[in-house]
Amino acid sequence: LARTPEEKAVQPALFAAPLAAHLAQAITPLVAGTGQRNELLDIATDGKRIDSHAYPLPLASVGQPCAWPLPPQGHALHHALARLQRESSQLLGNFLAEVAQNDRHENWRSLYRLAPARIASLRATPLGPQHADGLTVLPKADLHRHLGGCLSVAEQQTVAQAVWDSLSGEIKLQRLSDVREKLLKKEWPWDWPTHLHGPQRSALTAALLLHASDAQLQHNLYGTTAPRVALKKSAHGFAAYERPGELSGSALLAHPVAVAPYAQAIVAQARAEGLAYLELRGSPHKYRPQDPVGFLHDLRDALQAAGAQVHAPEGPHCATAPRIGFVWILDRRQRDTLAATVRNAVAAKAQLPGFVLGMDLAGDEGTHNPADIAPSFVPAFADCIPVTIHAGEGESAENIWQAAYHLHADRIGHGLTLAQHPQLAARFRDRGICLELCPSSNREVVGFHDPAYPATAGYPRYPLRDFIDSGLPVTLCTDNPGISRTTLAGEYLAAARMADGGLTLWEALALLRQAFVHAFLPSGERESLLKTVDQRIFSQLIASSSASPFL
Secondary structure, three states: OOOOHHHHHOOOHHHHOOOOHHHHOOOOOOOOOOOOOOHHHOOEEOOEEOOOOOOOOOOOEOOEOOOOOOOOOOOHHHHHHHHHHHHHHHHHHHHHHHHHHHOOOOOOHHHHHOOHHHHHHHHHOEOOHHHHHHHHHOOEEEEEEEHHHOOOHHHHHHHHHHHHHOOOHHHHHHHHHHOHHHHOOOOOOOOHHHHHOOOOHHHHHHHHHHHOOHHHHHHHHOHHHOOOOOHHHOOOOHHHHHHHHOOOOHHHHOOHHHHHHHHHHHHHHHHHHOEEEEEEEEOHHHHOOOOHHHHHHHHHHHHHHOOOEOOOOOOOOOOOOOEEEEEEEEEOOOHHHHHHHHHHHHHHHHHOOOOEEEEEEEOOOOOOOHHHHHHHHHHHHHOOOOEEEEEOOOOOHHHHHHHHHHOOOOEEEEOOOHHHOHHHHHHHHHHOOEEEEOHHHHHHHOOOOOOOOHHHOOOOOEOHHHHHHOOOOEEEOOEOHHHHOOOHHHHHHHHHHHEOOOOEHHHHHHHHHHHHHOOOOOHHHHHHHHHHHHHHHHHHHHHOOOOOOOO
């Protein structure tokens, strides 16, 4: 609006006329001359952008638009517009400074280019089930997904069919005879997985997956441990959590025919979930004890044949092909063979650069002290291999301290009890050690309150809010999506339900970025991937309408 006599003098008479009621309630920026619309002052109301399409100006005559001739360059009106633009830029700078000051984690850089109203909306809108579809299509990264626990029962059956088809008719009859007793019963004895061990394990597993009824599989894989909350405290301990994965992982992958369909299912799963980056983790020495490095060669080739990127691309990352790498898991319980397994992992990283990305230590935290295990890790330390450690999943924060100081962890799997050790938490924040949180499996193993699961009433709240507020690097992962029957988008929705105060869309986007920031990639490739995904997220957000499921 004109604020000086000179400005008032150049206003057409139309400006002095009363505005229509729907225009009187709106203020929209005016850009003079050939400039483009200034997004800094963009305003939207009720989901409709204020422009000439939404609010057409009156016509001078039928079929003729109003003509508003502008004064020559240098006129007072141009000076007034320039001043207003400078002031708007200063206001934007103040707004973004306030956003940055209140954020515990930096968000995607391009998002700060959004209009202030859009940023404010993202910061104020709680993440909920209505955002599931929009969240799924955004490019995401999963840093903690076990190879052996990632396939659903239906996907396992597809792999089992390939194994079964490779067997002779005589062997098929023998394996069916071996599992006949189970096929005739609804409930199998608790120790039924031990009946599948031995050289015929993959064939026996295939026989059960393909010939047991869906009701039998669902009951014996999931039903016997229902309601699947705080299973570590149950009579069978952690084995109760692992029960749904007994017919997957090494049970199938021990057969060479299984590798290709397994890899195809992983890549299809990654695409369906919108994963731009995925770190699988597993124990090749369990899948193929005589040739674990050879197993990784086969897995890498099968993933590549299925359409994944398995090494650093020469140019920009492909927008449709997920980048997949592998983290070798060592088992605390296999102390006698640990040193040899570390040497195999170091050799595999040298032979498969860009695919073998790091190492992990898993297994019951109470079995061996990390200080005693550390000497076996020396070859990995010497080769500067990134390390993530399963620690603090319901166990003392002392375990997390040992993982950080004896095993030089770059990331911690779970780390739920870190809040019990404030000094260590501060050190993690200072060193940038990231926590890989897996809400669904944490609920199932340890036990946390989730409003969607009545059986969790009375359990403690999930510590995610504490970690975010303290500025700890943290990201969300799936752990074993086949076991927990979840997806990465599902984990964000679970976290929003379980965390104090929920999550806003802005916080969800920041957590999503943390996964890429802490990927076990060389810095150059990681930076390239971050920039590629940053642009994809920005493009998807600005291309979507205000009615988008995510916005």
